Amino acid sequence: DGGITQSPKYLFRKEGQNVTLSCEQNLNHDxxxxxxxxxxxxxxxxxxxxxxxxxxxxxxxxGYSVSREKKESFPLTVTSAQKNPTAFYLCASSRGTGQxxxxxxxxxxxxxxx
Amino acid sequence: GENVEQHPxxxxxxxxxxxVIKCTYSDSASNYFPWYKQELGKRPQLIIDIRSNxxxxxxxxxxxxxxxxxxxxxxxxxxxxxEDSAVYFCxxxxxxxxxxxxxxxxxxxxxx
Numbered sequence: 753d754g755g756i757t758q759s760p761k762y763l764f765r766k767e768g769q770n771v772t773l774s775c776e777q778n779l780n781h782d783x784x785x786x787x788x789x790x791x792x793x794x795x796x797x798x799x800x801x802x803x804x805x806x807x808x809x810x811x812x813x814x815g816y817s818v819s820r821e822k823k824e825s826f827p828l829t830v831t832s833a834q835k836n837p838t839a840f841y842l843c844a845s846s847r848g849t850g851q852x853x854x855x856x857x858x859x860x861x862x863x864x865x866x
Numbered sequence: 867g868e869n870v871e872q873h874p875x876x877x878x879x880x881x882x883x884x885x886v887i888k889c890t891y892s893d894s895a896s897n898y899f900p901w902y903k904q905e906l907g908k909r910p911q912l913i914i915d916i917r918s919n920x921x922x923x924x925x926x927x928x929x930x931x932x933x934x935x936x937x938x939x940x941x942x943x944x945x946x947x948x949e950d951s952a953v954y955f956c957x958x959x960x961x962x963x964x965x966x967x968x969x970x971x972x973x974x975x976x977x978x
Binding site: 785787792793794795796797800808810811842844846854855857858859860 | 872875900908909910911912915955957965966967968969970971
C-alpha cells in the first residue's frame with residue numbers, strides 16, 4: 753500500500769520539551785514538505801527538502817528543525833524554542849523532478865502542549 | 867518570497883449554484899497552480915491543477931482559469947452539491963524549486 757504516513761496521530765507535549773513528528777513515504781518522491789495548519793491561516797510552510805541531505809527553511813521555520821538522511825523519511829522536531837506549538841502538522845511529498853507535480857499529504861499529527 | 871492570497875474565506879451557496887474562489891500570487895516566476903480540497907478531519911487532496919502555459923482547464927464540474935498578466939487564478943465549481951462542502955486551498959510553485967506556497971483557504975458550504 754503506497755503512500756505517505758505520519759505518526760503519531762495525536763501528540764501531547766509538556767512545555768519545555770522537544771518532540772519529533774515522523775513522516776515516511778514509499779512513493780519514491782524526491783521532495784518532502786512540512787506544513788503547519790491553524791484555523792483561518794491555511795497551510796504555512798515550515799521546511800521543505802528537494803533531495804536527500806538537503807533542506808530549506810520555509811516561512812515559519814523558527815523553533816523547528818528537520819533532517820533528511822533518507823529519501824523516505826523527513827522527521828520534524830518541534831523544539832522548546834517554538835512558542836506556540838499547538839497546531840495540526842501536515843507532511844507532504846512530491847516527485848520533485850524539476851517539473852512541479854502533485855503533492856500527496858499524510859493524515860497529519862495534532863500536537864497539543866499541556 | 868512567494869505569497870498567495872485567497873478570497874473569500876467563506877462561501878455559502880445553494881445546491882445547484884456555481885461557486886468561484888479566487889487567488890492571487892506575487893512571484894511572476896510561478897508556473898504551477900494546484901487546488902486542494904480538504905474535508906473535515908481529512909488530508910488535503912488535489913482536485914485540479916494548471917500550468918502557466920495553459921489558460922484554462924476543466925474536469926467535469928470543476929474548472930480553473932489562469933491570468934498570468936494579472937497574476938491571478940480562479941476555481942469554478944458548477945452545479946454544486948452538498949458533498950462539495952469542504953475547505954479549498956489554492957497554491958503556487960516556482961519551477962524547479964519544489965516550494966509549494968498555499969493560500970489561507972476557503973470554507974465552502976453547499977446547502978441542500
